[in-house]
Amino acid sequence: MKYTTEIVVDVPREEFIKKMDDPENMKHWQQGLIGYEQLSTNPGQEGARMSLSYKMGKREMNLVETIIKRNLPDELYMTYDTKGVHNIQKNYFKEEGDKTRWVSETEFQFSGFGMKLMAFFMPGAFKKQSLKYMQDYKAFAEKGESVLNS
Template sequence: MKYTTEIVVDVPREEFIKKMDEPENMRHWQRGLVNYEQLSQNPGQEGAQMSLSYKMGKREITMVETIIKRNLPEELHTIYDTKGVHNIQKNYFKEEGDKTRWISESEFQFSGFGMKLMGLLMPGAFKKQSLKYMQDFKSFAETGKSVTDS
């Protein structure tokens, strides 16, 4: 399953990247993030891995993020792996005056019957979740509002 989402954030690209590239900021725009742990000696660089733990409703999900391409401020590509799901994220950051257009290409590959069925029956839920993270980042970047405030 593949889809693209995009949003315009009313901050200059340099400020956008600074806020996005700081792991401590993730808790302000990634709802449900409980913990993260750097798994590599070279955090933030190509090949680096980080473990991310989320609580979504009653479910707890742990995934590993791997940076596969880091060409900031233009692009950042990552892979997220968790049980039954392999997600490739290609993020592009376009300068538009004092604003930044964030374009995110998502590709989900499912394994196991349950996850394949979920991907087939609920593709909109994945896109909706991606867009929600983008909107929450926009709110955090523009106004400093954190998802932890609600």
């Protein structure tokens, strides 16, 4: 399953990247994030891995993020892996005056039967969640609003 989402954030690209590149800021725009742990000695660089833990409703989910391509301020590619799911995320950051256009190409590959069923019957749920993270990042970057306060 593949889809593209995009949003314009009213901050200059340099500021956008600085806020996004700090893992301490993830808790302010990734609803449900419980914590993260760097698994590599080269955090933030190509090949670096990080463990992420989320609580979504009553479910806890652990993912491993791997940075595949880091060509900032223009692009950043990552993969996210958890049981039965491989997610490829290609992010592009375009300067538009004092604003930044964030375009995200997402691909989900499912190996588990349950996840394949969910993707088949509820493909919009995945895109909706991606867009929610983008909107929450926009609120954080522009106004300092945190999902921790909601």
